[in-house]
Amino acid sequence: MKHWIILLLLFLLAGLLAACGGDDTQSDAPRTGEESSEQQANKEETDQSGGTANMVNVTLMNGDEDEVGTAELIDQEDGVLFNVEASDLPEGEHGFHVHEAALCKAPEFKSAGDHFNPTDASHGTESEDGPHAGDLPNLEVGEDGTVQKEFTAENVTLEKEADNSLLAEDGTALVIHAKADDHASQPSGDAGARIACGEITEQED
Template sequence: MNRLTKLISVLLVAIFLTACGTNNEEETDTQNQENTSSESNPNQEEQTVETNATAEEEVLVSLKNAEDMLVGTATLTERDSGVSIHLEGENLPPGTHGFHIHETGVCEPPEFASAGDHYNPTGAKHGFDHPEGPHAGDLENIIVSDDGTVNVEVIADMVTLEQGAENTLLTDEGTALIIHSGADDYISQPSGDAGDRIACGVIGE
């Protein structure tokens, strides 16, 4: 009986030690998994930051005249107030010119009629001074210096650069920036009596 009792005791001790070892291994595996998960979180956070940063991505637009000569570059940037359009140009006629966003991203010289009408997804009337306006694509006039240069920033507060969003400039048809020969009077239909289209650039090309 003593031998049997001792044998049973040895077996119980062995079973107990084996169980403890298994629990320790499971705890170690769990800790390793948690550590691995915690190490991956910084990468996930970085990816989130990078995704959010695309809201500030710039879109560059090259504007050419009827002779297919580059006369301006516009930098479009998403802002809280809308889309900022920073236009830098040269070799343009001095004076005040209408400046608009048009509904089709096609610039075929010399008349640029291919760009269609003003970008107007809300079905409004043209002009800041019209009670039923303005178009989403209506912009403030630009003033070209006597030397033919311009450096100006305007805000398009009714549009966005976010793809798929309401009033986005990055549509399937595309959109375009147009400079006109004359000033926009901000009320005449359909385009402010701004004259011919003298320069055009596709947005998002």
């Protein structure tokens, strides 16, 4: 009789241990995986909804619709870092600006509109009420028709919902002019015709 009681107790104990082990496996491991996936999804959603593009690449084309260069724009705490490389341009100094519309229709590029100027400032760094947010340093093109220039534009951002965003609305455009910008004449620095243009828009993944 005692043997049967002992065997019964052992059987019940083994069943309880197996049940506890099964509960641990089902409740702990899968739950940890689900939490990790959920946290990752939340992180991705936050990244996607932040409204900031860390970098934008712009292709510059001339009036014949030939590619003449690129501009890499990188968002930073103190503004947007521009890295411009171009070739097949006339030698000399050329005005360089952000214009208000991401629309580069050759050959004159008037479709890009006026300078990017969301604060209604005057043109030029030499102006008492300036500059426009889209006023940039002149580009110095060498005898070989090439230019490489890096600078930071402090009055703009790539954060779409922020003030002075280059990606607000449908984007903006980069324009290279035929002559140098004198940084004072209104409304555009007497920089002459538009000889190259590139659209600044959100990049597709």
